[in-house]
Amino acid sequence: MATMTFGRAINAGLRRAMENDPKVVLMGEDIGKLGGVFRVTDGLQKDFGPHRVVDTPLAESGIMGTAVGMAYRGYRPVVEIQFDGFIYPAFDQIVCQVAKLHYRTQGNVKMPITIRVPFGGGIGSPEHHSESPEAYFTHTSGLRVVSVSNPQDAYVMIQQAIASNDPILYFEPKRRYHLKGEVDESVDITATGMGAARVVTEGSDVTLVTYGPLVPTARDAAVAASDDGVSVEVIDLRSLAPIDFATVEKSVRKTGRLVITHEAAQSGGLGAEIAASITERCFYYLEHAPVRVTGFDIPYPYSKLEFHHLPDLDRILDGVDRALGRPNSLSGLEG
Amino acid sequence: MATMTFGRAINAGLRRAMENDPKVVLMGEDIGKLGGVFRVTDGLQKDFGPHRVVDTPLAESGIMGTAVGMAYRGYRPVVEIQFDGFIYPAFDQIVCQVAKLHYRTQGNVKMPITIRVPFGGGIGSPEHHSESPEAYFTHTSGLRVVSVSNPQDAYVMIQQAIASNDPILYFEPKRRYHLKGEVDESVDITATGMGAARVVTEGSDVTLVTYGPLVPTARDAAVAASDDGVSVEVIDLRSLAPIDFATVEKSVRKTGRLVITHEAAQSGGLGAEIAASITERCFYYLEHAPVRVTGFDIPYPYSKLEFHHLPDLDRILDGVDRALGRPNSLSGLEG
Amino acid sequence: MLLNNEADAAQDELVQLIAPNGERRHHPVYDRWVADVDGEALQALYRDMVVIRRIDAEATALQRQGELALWPPFLGQEAAQIGSARALREDDFVFSSYRESGVAYCRGVDLTDLMRVWRGNASAGWDPFAINMAPTQVIIGAQTLHATGYAMGILHDGADSVAVTYFGDGATSQGDVNEAMVFAASYQAPVIFFCQNNQWAISEPVRLQAHVPIARRAPGFGIPSVRVDGNDVLACLAVTREALDRARTGGGPTFIEAVTYRMGPHTTADDPTRYRDANELEDWAAKDPIARLAGLLDAEGLLPAEVSDSVQASADDVAARLREGCISMPEPAAQDVFKHVYSEPNSWLERQQDQYERYLASFESPVSDSSEEASR
Amino acid sequence: MLLNNEADAAQDELVQLIAPNGERRHHPVYDRWVADVDGEALQALYRDMVVIRRIDAEATALQRQGELALWPPFLGQEAAQIGSARALREDDFVFSSYRESGVAYCRGVDLTDLMRVWRGNASAGWDPFAINMAPTQVIIGAQTLHATGYAMGILHDGADSVAVTYFGDGATSQGDVNEAMVFAASYQAPVIFFCQNNQWAISEPVRLQAHVPIARRAPGFGIPSVRVDGNDVLACLAVTREALDRARTGGGPTFIEAVTYRMGPHTTADDPTRYRDANELEDWAAKDPIARLAGLLDAEGLLPAEVSDSVQASADDVAARLREGCISMPEPAAQDVFKHVYSEPNSWLERQQDQYERYLASFESPVSDSSEEASR
Ligand SMILES: Cc1ncc(C[n+]2csc(CCOP(=O)(O)OP(=O)(O)O)c2C)c(N)n1
Ligand SMILES: Cc1ncc(C[n+]2csc(CCOP(=O)(O)OP(=O)(O)O)c2C)c(N)n1
C-alpha cells in the first residue's frame, strides 16, 4: 500500500497498463515532455518513448479520428482531452465512429479506446475549463462511461478501461487531483468488473447517489446529517453508463428516499435518468419523489460565481431535507 | 386556409420570414438550386437570390461558425443541417459558441440563429440518416429546442423561431414531410408563444406525451385504446427545452398515469427528464411509475431492422397497459 | 514576399498517359511507373472497368426494381477507382467513402457483401479485415483521419504497408480532411489521400469548395501532391504506384487529385437535372474512361472479338451473381438489433432486450400468469 | 506534375523593415505601405508597445499577488499586436483568441474591462460592439469562423469594413481554421487571418503542427499569404495595411504569418522550463521588438529623454489605473448567475432561480410557515 494523490494514481495505472501491453499508446496535447497540464502523464514519455506517449497536433477531432485508425491497426489508444470543454470538436468522431464501429461491423472491428477527460469545476478557471459533459456520452449507445472518485478506484479503473474492448469515457474530477489516498498496487484488476457501484457509507433514511467530484462532498454531507439524526447511505456510481441500478435499487428499497447530486445542469442530466429508472424500479417503495441537487441550467459561470452553481454540502443537506419531507426552503412548492 | 404538406408549410414559413425581415439569411448544403435534399427550400434561392439563400461549402462546423459571425453582424441566420447525423461536426460551435455567447456577453451579443434539422427514422435510409439527437441539445443550457408535428405548427413555429432572439434547434420529423394538413397563413405568429404544449386528444385514464414524428402514432394509439375502453390524453410537447410542464402536470394530476414515447434511445433521453420532472411535480397523484416507450440503447440500426427499434402503435399500447398496471408482457418485472 | 494563388500552369497540369482518343501519351516522370504494364495487363484493367461499370448498372437497376433501398453510382469514375486500387498490395488498407464500390471489387469483396448496406441489411457490408478495407463511410471526410491513424500504426509497427483513403472534392472542405493532412505531415505517416474530384458534391459544383485546383492544397501542409487525369486508368495507376513507393520507403504521405466526373446522379435518390447542364455531361462523355482504354487497346490490336466477348461474359457473370446474391439475402432477425453494441455484457441493454423479447413473445402466446413472472 | 514541399527561399522570406539592430531596411513592395509613417507616428508605435508591455507586466504581477486568477502574457509579441491593430479602422471588427490584450488596448478597451475575465469576474470583459472586438476566445480556432461569417455579412451589406481574426500557430491544426479559409476563399470574404506564430502551443513546438512555414498553407486554399517578421512593428503595420486594402477593394481574404516568440510562459499557470531550452529564449531576446524600434528611434534622434520619460509616465499611469480598476472591481451578486442565459423568459430556469433564492433566503430568516408557501 502506498499513499498517493489522485493524479499520481492514474499515472501509476497508466504505467502499469503500458508495461503489460505494448499496444497501449497514449495520445494527446502536451502529454509528453510537459506530462499534461495536470501532470497525469508525467514521466511516461521519458520512460516509454515518444512513440508510446504521443504529443499530437492541436486538433481534437484529429486525435480521436487517428485513434480510431490506430485501433483498426490493433492498438489500444488512451486519449487525453486536455479539459472537458475541448472534447466537442471530437464529438463527431466519438458518437459517429468510436461508438458505432463495433455495432456496425458486427463485432469485427473493436474500438478499445479510452478517452480520459479531466472534468468538473471548482478550480477557479476561465470558461470551457469546468464542464460536466458526461450526460452527452451516457446517452450515446455504444459508449461506456465511468467516473472515479478516489485514488484506489482511479488506479484500478484506468487499467480496467484500457483492458476493455469497448470504448470508454473516463472522467477524472480535476478538483480532486491532489486528493491523497491509499493505493494497493497489487490488486488484481480482473478480479472485479468495472461496472459496480460502491456503497461509500451505509445508512437507512435516505439514499444519496453521486459520482466523481461530489463523492467527498456527499460523504461529508452524510456525516453532517448524522449529527442531525439522519442516516444517509452514500453511493458512488463509478460506472455512469451503464449504471449499476441493482445497487441503487437495493438501497432505495431500504430507505424509500433518493437524492441525486451532480455538477452538470439539471435538465437532461444524469440525475433525470437515475430518478426515472429508480422510480420505475422502486415505485411502491418510494416515500417521496427523487430529489435532484445539481448545477443550474446555465452555461458554466465565471469563477467568482461558480460556488453558487456547484452543489455543496448545504445544498445537498437541503435536498436530503426535501427528500425527508421536512419543512425547508422549498416546502409547499412540490408534490 | 390552404392544404399543404409539412415540407411545403416550412417552405411557406421561411418565405414569409424572409419577406418580413431582410436580415433573415438561409445557409446550408444544397439548399439553393436543388432546394435541399428534402426540397424544403425549393424556389427560395430563385426568388431571394444567392445572397439570401446561401449554398455553403461542405463543412458543418464552418456553416455554424460563419452563422455566428453573421449574427454578430446583425443577421438572423437559418441554418439547414442536411440530416440529423451530420450535426455533430457542428457540435462544438453549437454548444460552446451559439449556446453561450448571450450569457457570456451579458446579453450584448444576440444569437438569433435557427438550426433546422430533419430528424428521426422510418424512411429506410442508411446509417447516420435517422438519428434523434435532441437530448444532446435539451441538456445544453442557452439553447431552445422545438419539434413540430403538423403543417400548421411547422408554418407558425419556423417563423417564431426565426423571430426569437435566442438560438433555436428546430427539429423536423423527416418521415412526415409528406403529411398534408390545413395551414392558416393569416395567423398572427406573435399572438402565441412558442413554448406551449398542445393537448392533441383529451382523455382521462392515461397521459401520453410525445413530440415530432410520433405524434400521429400516439394519436392513432389513443384511438385504438379507446376501442378498448381506455381514454388516453395525448400531448404534443412542441417545445422540448424548456418543456411546458404545467400542461403535462395538469394532465397527469387528472389521469395519474404517464407514458412517454420518443424515437431516441431510452437512457438519458428526453423521456427521463419528463419522468423525473413529473414525478417531482405530481408524486402524490401518480398511480404508477411513468412508463417510457422509446428506441433502444443501440446505434440506429440498418433499415431492415428499424421498425424493431422505433416505437410503434403496438409498443405504445403495451406501454399504456403497463401504466395501467394491466397484466402484460412485462408484468412482474417492475415496481 | 506575398505568396499568391495565380495559376501555375505547370503545377495544375494533369498527368495523362492515354489521351481521350486512346492515344498513348508519353510522360517524362510517370512512364517508368507503368513500364511493366504489358498488353495483358492493359486487358485486365479493361476487364476490371467493364465489370465494375456493369456492377454499377446492375445495382442501379436493382434499386429501380425496389431490391435496393439506395445506390450511389460511380459511373464515369471507373478509371480512377481501378487505376488506384489495382496499384495496391493486399496488406495495404483502404478507408473509402460510400462511392468506392469499384475499389471494393478490387479488394476482393464478396458481391453479396457489396449489396448489403444498400439493401438495408447491414451497416457495414463486409468484414474489414477480410479484404483490408474499412466499411463504407457516410460521414464526409471522417475516414481520412482513420487512414492517417492506421498509417501511424504502420509506422509504429515498422511495416511497409500503406493506408489509402478515398474521398470526394466536397470532402476537402471538411475540417477532418485538413486535420488528417496535418497529422499525416506531422508524423510523415504512410498514407495516400486519393481525392476523386468528380466536379460535384450533390448539387454543389467544385468551385464552391475551392477556387483553385484541389491538388494545390496539400503542399501547404507539407504534403506533395499530384493532379492526374482521373479518366485515364494508366495515369491513375502510375501516380498511385509512385505515391505507394514513396510511402513504403519512408517518404510519408502523398495527395492525389484525380480529375474525373460523376456521370450519374449523386445517388439513385437524386435528380441532377435540377442543378446541372446537359452539355456538361456530354463534354465528359467524350472523355469516357472505358472508351479511352478501348481506343488504345484497339489501336494496338489488343481487343479482338474473343477478348471483348470474354470481358462481356465476365461482366454478365458478375452481374448475375450480384443480382442473385442480392435478392436471396436472408432477412435479419429481430434479435439482431441488439447484437454487438458492446463486446462485453451491458446491463441496460440486456434489460431492454429482455423486455422486448417478452413483448414479442406476447404476440405469440397469451400473456403468462403474472405470479409466475414475478418469481423470475 | 508533382507539387512538392521543397523550400522556396523567396516564398518563405520574412518581410522586414527594421533589422534586429534597429536599422531601417528597405523593401520594394512594402515601403510604400508605411510611407506616411513619420517620426511622430513611430514614437506613437513605440509608446504603444511600451505601454502594453507594462500592462502585461502589471497583470502578471497582479496574478502573482492573487488579484487575478490567471494571465496569458504576450511578452515578446508587442510588435505583432501593435503593428497589426494600429492598421485597423474603427469600423473593422476583431475576433481574437485570449492572448491579444495588446490588440484590445488598441481597440480602446477600458482597462478594468481588460482584467474582468482574468480576475474571474466575467466570461467576457467588454461589450464587443463598444470597441468592435469580440470577447476573448478560449476554444482554439473557433473565432476564425466567426470572423469569416462577419466578413460575409460585410459583403452582404456592401460595406468596406474588414474582419480580422487573430490566432496562434497551434490553432492552424484545428479543422475550424481550415474551414474558415475554405469559406473565406469561396465567398472572397473581406477577412484577414492574422497568425501569431510564437513558436509554441503550450509545450508543443510549431514543428509538431507543421513541417513547412505556416504561410504556405493559405495559397492552397486560394488565399494569398505573407510571412512577416512579427517582432518588427513597421513591417507588421505594412503587411496588415496591404491586406486591409485588398479586402476593402474586393480582393478578398489574406493570410498573414507573423513570426514572433512567446517570451513568457503559456499562462501564469505554466512552467516552460519543463519543455524548452533557455538558449532559445536568449536568441529571441536579441530580436526584442521594443529594443529594435528604440534602436531605430535612437538612430534618428527620435528618442530624447523627454520622449522616453513621457512614454514611461504613460506606462506608469496605465499600470496604476489597471491595478486600481482590477482590485476595486465590485464582486458579483449571486443572482447574476442566472442572468442573460436567454433573452426571453425561460420556465425551467425561472423555477431554478426561484428555488435557489428561497434556499438562500432560508439562511437569513427561519423557514416560513409551509401553509403560507403552499398558497403561492
Ligand atoms: C458530415 C456530412 N455532411 C453532409 C453529408 C451529406 N452528403 C452526403 S454526400 C455529400 C456530397 C459529397 O460530395 P463529395 O465529397 O464530392 O463526394 P461525391 O459524392 O461526389 O463522391 C453530402 C453533402 C454527409 N454525408 N456527411
Ligand atoms: C479546442 C481547444 N483545445 C485545446 C485547448 C487548450 N489550449 C489552450 S491554449 C493551447 C495552445 C494554443 O497554441 P497557439 O494556437 O499557438 O496559441 P498561443 O497560446 O501560442 O498564443 C491549448 C492546447 C483549447 N483552449 N481549446
Ligand SMILES: [Mg+2]
Ligand atoms: Mg464530388
Ligand SMILES: [Mg+2]
Ligand atoms: Mg503559439
